[in-house]
Amino acid sequence: MSTVAVESNKKIWGGGQSPFNLSYGKIMMWYFLMSDAFTFGAFLISYGTTRFFSAIWPDANSVFRSFPYCGEMNLPLMFVSLMTFILILSSVTMVLAVHAGHCRDKNGVIKWMVWTIIGGIAFLSCQAWEWTHLYAEGAWWGSFRNGAGAEALPHFFKHDVDPTLFASGGADAAHKFFNFFFTITGFHGAHVASGVVINIIILLNTINGTYEKRGHYEMVEKVGLYWHFVDLVWVFVFTCFYLL
Amino acid sequence: MSEFSHYEADQSALYSGGHQQDASSAESKGKVKKIWMVTGILTIVTIVEVGLGLYGHSVGMPKSMINTFFILLTLFKAGYIVKVFMHLGDEFKNMILTILIPLTLFIWFIIAFLMDGSFWLWINHYFGIR
Numbered sequence: 407m408s409t410v411a412v413e414s415n416k417k418i419w420g421g422g423q424s425p426f427n428l429s430y431g432k433i434m435m436w437y438f439l440m441s442d443a444f445t446f447g448a449f450l451i452s453y454g455t456t457r458f459f460s461a462i463w464p465d466a467n468s469v470f471r472s473f474p475y476c477g478e479m480n481l482p483l484m485f486v487s488l489m490t491f492i493l494i495l496s497s498v499t500m501v502l503a504v505h506a507g508h509c510r511d512k513n514g515v516i517k518w519m520v521w522t523i524i525g526g527i528a529f530l531s532c533q534a535w536e537w538t539h540l541y542a543e544g545a546w547w548g549s550f551r552n553g554a555g556a557e558a559l560p561h562f563f564k565h566d567v568d569p570t571l572f573a574s575g576g577a578d579a580a581h582k583f584f585n586f587f588f589t590i591t592g593f594h595g596a597h598v599a600s601g602v603v604i605n606i607i608i609l610l611n612t613i614n615g616t617y618e619k620r621g622h623y624e625m626v627e628k629v630g631l632y633w634h635f636v637d638l639v640w641v642f643v644f645t646c647f648y649l650l
Numbered sequence: 651m652s653e654f655s656h657y658e659a660d661q662s663a664l665y666s667g668g669h670q671q672d673a674s675s676a677e678s679k680g681k682v683k684k685i686w687m688v689t690g691i692l693t694i695v696t697i698v699e700v701g702l703g704l705y706g707h708s709v710g711m712p713k714s715m716i717n718t719f720f721i722l723l724t725l726f727k728a729g730y731i732v733k734v735f736m737h738l739g740d741e742f743k744n745m746i747l748t749i750l751i752p753l754t755l756f757i758w759f760i761i762a763f764l765m766d767g768s769f770w771l772w773i774n775h776y777f778g779i780r
Contacts, residue, residue: 409715423743426741427742428745433745440749440752443713444755447756447759448759451763451764452697452763454763455763458767459771483700487697487700494689494693494696498686506673520774524677592661627737632734634731635738637731642724644724645699645724647702649703649720650720650721
């Protein structure tokens with residue numbers, strides 16, 4: 407029996423039917439994602455406030471200029487673009503898995519879920535490299551506090567930065583910048599990591615035929631929502647940290 | 651069995667209608683084609699963003715103009731992800747509104763906090779704190 411969401415002569419919210427024609431799990435996933443959007447939004451806005459508060463700020467093209475195995479070559483934003491591209495692609499493979507689920511194509515779901523998981527792991531590996539690289543340059547939570555390790559600082563700013571502002575506020579700005587950078591990309595990375603774990607669980611369920619028996623692949627759609635949200639957040643993190 | 655227990659006991663009843671399709675059908679192929687088209691759009695927008703970030707200054711574009719472009723392109727990308735990849739565009743309108751209306755809080759949120767930040771910078775400068 408198919409569920410008809412709205413019948414004309416009936417109170418939609420009177421019970422006995424689903425006003426949005428959505429299952430509980432999917433609605434709650436959407437509302438969870440909305441609340442999570444506020445958490446990320448609060449992080450990014452506090453970053454923006456601190457940045458507006460500072461007379462000087464590190465330059466993204468100077469901080470993020472390295473690429474694995476390229477040594478001292480100046481390649482601003484190239485690595486993070488690659489990371490962004492990987493995450494977008496894993497979002498695409500996820501939406502293809504959801505589509506295969508709509509078609510009840512079990513092997514299709516398995517194939518695209520595997521690619522999604524590979525994409526997620528590749529993104530996390532890139533992030534691990536980037537963190538390690540910045541750590542090696544002296545940046546970490548709490549680094550450059552009170553000007554400690556300041557000899558590494560000129561690295562992170564534009565060449566033509568105002569020397570007076572740099573002397574008075576450079577270390578403090580770098581200190582705040584990296585606190586925010588590691589907190590926000592770390593929080594996002596934790597989302598990616600948990601997403602990969604959930605994706606693996608769903609993949610195993612698919613292989614075991616759980617959803618085939620159930621008659622539909624809605625679970626793939628629900629984790630898909632979470633996975634796309636992680637991609638969506640990255641779009642904003644990318645803009646706030648690397649572009650603006 | 652009453653009408654109530656029907657969907658409370660079996661959530662999948664809410665799911666089965668309208669979603670199932672044949673992988674080889676024209677509709678299915680059209681959807682896959684659209685997914686790849688959106689992939690192309692997202693990729694191109696990202697490349698444009700990076701290009702702007704790298705070369706915008708060298709061609710003398712003002713920073714405020716570049717940033718406006720960045721924000722618009724980001725919202726453009728976010729819209730495509732939510733509408734096509736997350737299928738929010740296919741849900742009931744009221745459902746979409748319960749997601750989108752709370753998010754308008756961000757308009758106040760961003761303006762208020764960024765103004766606060768720039769005020770602090772100004773007042774610290776005014777009193778010579780930094």
